[in-house]
Ligand SMILES: Nc1nc2c(c(=O)[nH]1)N[C@H]1C(S)=C(S)[C@@H](COP(=O)(O)OP(=O)(O)OC[C@H]3O[C@@H](n4cnc5c(N)ncnc54)[C@H](O)[C@@H]3O)O[C@H]1N2
């Protein structure tokens with residue numbers, strides 16, 4: 001039937017379909033290594049970290065004051081209860097049990113003597129010589145930290161696949177860990193393609209441009225924790241591409257440019273020769289001409305040449321692909337709903353990303369489009385602090401419409 005096998009008649013793969021397909025076809029390939037806690041921030045935890053002891057490890061005072069047994073002050077309807085002071089416990093001490101009917105002076109972080117279960121804050125306390133005058137109405141357990149109220153021994157403190165943060169490192173330290181088993185960095189070979197593309201600093205002959213995608217993608221990959229191997233800039237020649245692509249040793253090969261439909265676009269054909277193409281072209285604007293496949297056993301992602309198209313395609317598919325290969329839990333970027341502050345005409349059928357900046361206007365957060373549009377424009381990407389995500393079925397946007405945005409800060 002004419003047209004039945006024509007790729008232009010085939011509905012484009014949606015971003016979600018492509019993402020599922022891609023994630024089904026790859027698994028974690030990153031090895032593991034042990035790193036000292038001081039080097040663990042931003043690394044990916046390779047296995048669950050189980051709490052070796054509870055936090056806090058012992059019952060302790062949460063305020064400076066006086067520790068007592070609540071039964072000694074319970075049920076007293078009015079008036080002060082007199083409790084002789086029988087000791088003093090500072091942080092780091094190892095006190096004996098509380099003498100019944102007495103209180104002890106105690107400081108924040110100090111262990112509660114056995115038999116004490118409540119702390120009277122010093123601001124609420126009065127003393128008559130060596131006797132504490134406890135007011136009525138003191139709640140049982142007040143100003144005490146119970147064993148394991150933060151985390152219990154044996155519980156999973158940090159989950160495999162999570163990217164460690166300063167707080168996660170602090171938790172591991174508090175649990176007594178000196179080193180953590182993390183994923184070795186993913187090695188990503190990165191190349192830019194195009195006869196017109198020159199490295200930064202090189203003179204530009206007529207018709208040439210400087211390579212923006214290489215530095216863009218290298219920086220994004222490094223922010224995801226990858227080790228980037230720069231495979232340089234390769235011209236629009238099948239032989240040159242084949243020679244470069246077949247010689248790369250990496251966990252992932254990423255390219256930009258040369259994946260659309262013109263006769264100067266050779267990437268897809270060369271990858272098909274060296275391995276295979278799993279899918280090509282997405283219902284994504286910009287970023288439609290994207291190819292995913294393999295070169296030998298190495299996954300390959302070919303991003304479009306236009307810089308914002310490369311960024312959008314990396315956001316949609318590159319990020320989850322890297323996360324999966326690197327052993328990181330694949331996370332959807334957090335999305336928030338804000339007010340649309342602009343008009344935008346569009347034809348439904350593709351997911352669209354727009355570069356926006358977010359402004360607080362009264363009680364509302366409003367997204368405004370920034371700078372020049374067009375998938376080749378970089379200044380607007382550099383200014384954007386979020387991308388608006390316009391779903392496939394939605395038609396034109398108007399000011400005041402609810403709009404889904406993905407804040408970029410902290411995403412990479
Ligand atoms: N007939 C068609 N033409 C085009 C289609 C299509 O479907 N049919 N798709 C368009 C779309 S959408 C995009 S995006 C581009 C992407 O095509 P390629 O991936 O083949 O990219 P190139 O043609 O190599 O380059 C496109 C554009 O980007 C510039 N570029 C390339 N590499 C870099 C780099 N490293 N740094 C900065 N800029 C780069 C390049 O000079 C071109 O201007 O194709 C449309 N055409």
Ligand code: MOO
Nearest residue numbers: 286287288309375
């Ligand atoms: O990916 Mo292209 O225009 O959609 O830049």
